[in-house]
Amino acid sequence: MKFTQVYLLGQLFASAKAINPPSYDSNLPTQHDRANCQCTALASEFSGRLHYKDKDSDSSFTIWDQKQLETTYVCRVQPESASEVSRILQVLVGSWCRFAVKCGGHSRFPDDSVSLGGVTIDLGLINDTVVSDDRKTARVGGGSLSRQIFANLDPYGLAYVGGRVGQVGIGGFTLGGGSSVLAAKYGWALDNVLEYEVVLPNATIVTASENTHADLYYALRGGGNNFGIVTSFNISVFPQGPLYTGSRTFGDNQTSLVLKEAEKIFATQDYEDTAIGLEYRYAYTQQNGWSISTTQRYAEPVLYPQVFDTLNSIPALGSLAGGISSLANSTSAEAPLGVTRNVFATLTHYPSVELGNKGLGILKELVEGRNLTRLNPQLITYSIPAAVMKLSKVRGGNALGLNAEGHLIINLFSLSWTDSSMDDAAYSLAEDFIANFQKLAKSLNAFHPFIYINYANKGQDVFASYGNDNHKRLTEVQKALDPRGVFTSFGLWTGFFKVR
The missing domain is CATH 3.40.462.20 (Vanillyl-alcohol Oxidase; Chain A, domain 3)
Structure with missing residues (x-):
């Protein structure tokens, strides 16, 4: 099994500025203090799109599960583009500050999509759907909900392999597999993605496809939230009437x-x-x-x-x-x-x-x-x-x-x-x-x-x-992309299911 693309991505990560977790020191600021500090830093760049949990109760925030709704994060930030997600990661990883990423937020435990004591990155404003000229593909924002995508495609007489529930976000749904009522015709959602735009753990933005960063492309097809933050999906669409x-x-x-x-x-x-x-x-x-x-x-x-x-x-x-x-x-x-x-x-x-x-x-x-x-x-x-x-x-x-x-x-x-x-x-x-x-x-x-x-x-x-070979390959891809463990069980986004 070859890992040429992983090697290249590993080199790309290694060439970026080193961001290492601090060693333990009783005089270091607490996680809450670090998150507070970074929320203050982000507030000036995301005016009107950064909300504090304790100061204003963040009354506009909604999420499916009550346990996640009760989770106390320090602040929630709403980026509008991949470059803004990259900037947020630079700030948070640079200070080793915990975070979680919310798309639809249809998971069930703290830290899955709402950060416990850290920063919640809410992708909900990244929700555009752009249909290609030949009407065979669509580029969909990583914060889009199933119902938004279906509604955006409907005027074209098109559909995609989406969720049964309208509130489910394309992010977690697709990265986890994406079972669908149309599966007998088109398979699951992960096999209908042609390209992923991904912000890597080192804040670099790349596009992964069958021919570019192919190992990352493979890993995103079922590997969950272990490899970066996906800010857009280029998906197959097809004619579908009532x-x-x-x-x-x-x-x-x-x-x-x-x-x-x-x-x-x-x-x-x-x-x-x-x-x-x-x-x-x-x-x-x-x-x-x-x-x-x-x-x-x-x-x-x-x-x-x-x-x-x-x-x-x-x-x-x-x-x-x-x-x-x-x-x-x-x-x-x-x-x-x-x-x-x-x-x-x-x-x-x-x-x-x-x-x-x-x-x-x-x-x-x-x-x-x-x-x-x-x-x-x-x-x-x-x-x-x-x-x-x-x-x-x-x-x-x-x-x-x-x-x-x-x-x-x-x-x-x-x-x-x-x-x-x-x-x-x-x-x-x-x-x-x-x-x-x-x-x-x-x-x-x-x-x-x-x-x-x-x-x-x-x-x-x-x-x-997934089987020994797939498990091993996912682990190797994750290590190559994220040697410092930002997206691991011992890193900064620890929620959901981790490869390591």
């Missing part, structure tokens, strides 16, 4: 039938009809108790597509609701932010209806045994279509290590609550459910090691799940 979305909820007693029919649809989606999109959600609500709901999608303006007929013939709790709409409309809703505390955990496995049924039984038993229905537990399940595996090899391949015949099944376990006294119970439930679900998957020879970083819980070993 599409069908339908939903139907079934009682707990119909779960086995729903899973059986869902697996047939997943198999059809792989090779026969890539317009299909389906996910199901097993959840507890006060209204229905335990139930299973389906979201049915079809990437054509076909009302009630026949592929879902057998599924919808299963007796349900209510009538089928469906309609035709654009992706811009379906992602436009703005849900309240900062209201709930959230935790995710995930498991990937080979197709197995038996595992699916028994896994839901484990979930129900754990939740009821601990009397934790108030955590609003839900398990969301859909396929990783065959197209994702095939397209993961294009342009030099990505870092995820996905390799399977046909499709895989991915599960997102989600808890959502409001009372902070329930935090530990939620964390324990998420950890224990995934551990038991994984044990069951292995016993049925259905386990797959892949851990989707955007759904992962703390403690899940994401990068090991």
